[in-house]
Amino acid sequence: MKLLLVVALVVSALVVVPAAAQPAGPVVSITIDDGTADQMAGASILAKYGMHATFYIISGAIDTPGYLTRAQVESLKAAGHEIGGHTVSHPDLTAIPLDEARRQICADRVTLSYWGYQVTSFAYPFTALNPDVQRIARDCGYNSARTLGDIRSPHDCPDCVLAETIPPADPFNVRAPDRINTSWTLDDLKSVVTNAPGGWIPFVLHQICDGCAELSLSPAILDQFLAWLRDRGTQVRTVQEVVGGAAKPVVAAAPGYRDDLANPGLENGPDNADGLPLCWSNTGWGKNKVTRTRTNDAHSGRWAQRLDVISYRDGDTKILPSQDLGTCAPSATPGRAYRVSAWFKSTGFTQFALYRRLPMGGWAYWTAGPTISPSETWQKASWMTPPLPRGSTGMSFGLALISVGSLTTDDYGWTLAGPGPRAKAS
Numbered sequence: 001m002k003l004l005l006v007v008a009l010v011v012s013a014l015v016v017v018p019a020a021a022q023p024a025g026p027v028v029s030i031t032i033d034d035g036t037a038d039q040m041a042g043a044s045i046l047a048k049y050g051m052h053a054t055f056y057i058i059s060g061a062i063d064t065p066g067y068l069t070r071a072q073v074e075s076l077k078a079a080g081h082e083i084g085g086h087t088v089s090h091p092d093l094t095a096i097p098l099d100e101a102r103r104q105i106c107a108d109r110v111t112l113s114y115w116g117y118q119v120t121s122f123a124y125p126f127t128a129l130n131p132d133v134q135r136i137a138r139d140c141g142y143n144s145a146r147t148l149g150d151i152r153s154p155h156d157c158p159d160c161v162l163a164e165t166i167p168p169a170d171p172f173n174v175r176a177p178d179r180i181n182t183s184w185t186l187d188d189l190k191s192v193v194t195n196a197p198g199g200w201i202p203f204v205l206h207q208i209c210d211g212c213a214e215l216s217l218s219p220a221i222l223d224q225f226l227a228w229l230r231d232r233g234t235q236v237r238t239v240q241e242v243v244g245g246a247a248k249p250v251v252a253a254a255p256g257y258r259d260d261l262a263n264p265g266l267e268n269g270p271d272n273a274d275g276l277p278l279c280w281s282n283t284g285w286g287k288n289k290v291t292r293t294r295t296n297d298a299h300s301g302r303w304a305q306r307l308d309v310i311s312y313r314d315g316d317t318k319i320l321p322s323q324d325l326g327t328c329a330p331s332a333t334p335g336r337a338y339r340v341s342a343w344f345k346s347t348g349f350t351q352f353a354l355y356r357r358l359p360m361g362g363w364a365y366w367t368a369g370p371t372i373s374p375s376e377t378w379q380k381a382s383w384m385t386p387p388l389p390r391g392s393t394g395m396s397f398g399l400a401l402i403s404v405g406s407l408t409t410d411d412y413g414w415t416l417a418g419p420g421p422r423a424k425a426s
C-alpha cells in the first residue's frame with residue numbers, strides 16, 4: 001500500500017512538474033571555455049539576469065597572465081556558476097600518449113576538487129576526442145564531456161541536428177553549436193534557439209570582450225541575448241543541472257617523470273615541412289609574423305626546425321619541449337642549476353627562453369639567457385641557468401628568435417649543472 005502511494009507520488013511528480021515549468025523551446029546553457037580574465041565581464045552580465053553559466057577551467061593557467069585568478073574562480077562559484085574541467089594545460093588529447101591524457105584530465109579534476117568545487121562536467125580542448133579519450137574522461141569521474149560543432153549553426157553544419165537531447169544521447173560527446181566568434185550576431189544567437197523545437201542548446205563562448213580575440217563575443221551582444229532569453233522565458237541551466245548526477249570521487253593520476261630531454265635531435269616526427277617534431281611545440285608572444293618549417297638542413301640526422309620571422313615589433317618565437325605533465329618536458333629539481341644548449345644557424349638575434357612547471361601542473365615563464373648574435377654556420381649555444389625556483393617540478397626551454405630573420409635549431413641538450421646549491425656562508 002505504502003509502496004503504491006510512493007509510486008503514485010513519483011509518477012504524478014514526473015508528469016506535473018516538467019509540464020508546468022517548461023516553456024516551449026530548448027533549455028539553454030551558457031558554457032564558457034578556458035577561464036580567461038575577461039570572462040569576469042560575462043559573469044557580471046549573467047548576474048544581471050540571475051543566470052548561471054558553466055565555466056570550463058584550465059587549472060594550470062589559473063593565476064597566470066591573461067587568465068582568472070583563484071579568487072576570481074572562487075567568486076564565480078560563490079555567484080552560483082558551475083566550475084567544470086578543461087585539462088591542466090589544454091593539449092590536444094588525441095595527439096598525446098594516453099597516460100599523459102589521463103594526467104591532464106584527472107589531475108585537473110583533482111585540483112579543482114581540492115579547491116572545493118563539485119566537478120562533474122568536462123570539455124575537450126580543441127574538441128579533440130576519440131573513444132580512448134572519452135573513456136578516460138569517464139574514468140576520471142566526470143558525468144559529461146562537451147564537444148562542439150555538431151548542432152546546426154548559422155555559419156556551419158547545415159545538416160546537423162537542431163538540438164542536443166535531454167539527457168544527451170552520449171554524455172561523453174555532448175553536442176553543441178559551433179563555437180561563437182566575432183562573426184556571430186545577436187540574430188545568429190537567437191536563431192539557434194528559435195530553430196530548436198526543444199532539447200538542449202549548450203552555447204560555447206570563449207573570450208567576452210569587444211574584439212580582443214577571434215573567439216570572442218561582445219559584452220553588449222551577450223547582454224541583449226540574455227535579456228531576450230529572460231523575456232521569452234527560456235530556461236538557462238548549467239551543464240551540471242541539465243545532465244544531473246552526483247559528483248563522483250576524485251581519481252588521482254600517476255605523476256609523470258622523465259630525467260632527460262625527449263627527442264632532442266628532433267628526428268622523430270612527421271615527414272613533412274609543416275609538422276613539428278614529436279614532443280616539441282612552437283610557442284611565442286608579442287607582435288610578429290612567423291613561418292615554421294621542418295627542414296632537412298640539419299646539424300645531425302635528417303631533421304632540424306627552422307623559424308622565419310617576417311615582421312617584428314616585439315616578443316619571440318621558439319620551439320620547446322611540450323609543456324606537459326611529464327611525457328615530454330623533463331622533471332627538474334628546485335635549487336639546482338641546469339646547462340641548456342642547442343645547435344643553431346641564424347640571421348637574427350636569439351636567446352634561451354625558459355619556463356618552469358608549477359606544483360599544480362601549470363607553466364610559468366621563468367627567465368631568459370643573454371642575447372646571442374647571428375651565425376651563418378652551425379654553432380652550439382650553451383647557457384647555465386640560475387637555480388630553479390622553489391616549488392618547480394619541471395622545466396622547458398628553447399632558443400628563441402627575437403628579431404626579423406631566420407633561426408634553424410637542432411640537437412638540444414639539457415643536463416644538471418655541477419653540484420647542488422652551496423649552503424650560504426654565515
Ligand SMILES: [Zn+2]
Binds near residue numbers: 125
Ligand atoms: Zn579550450
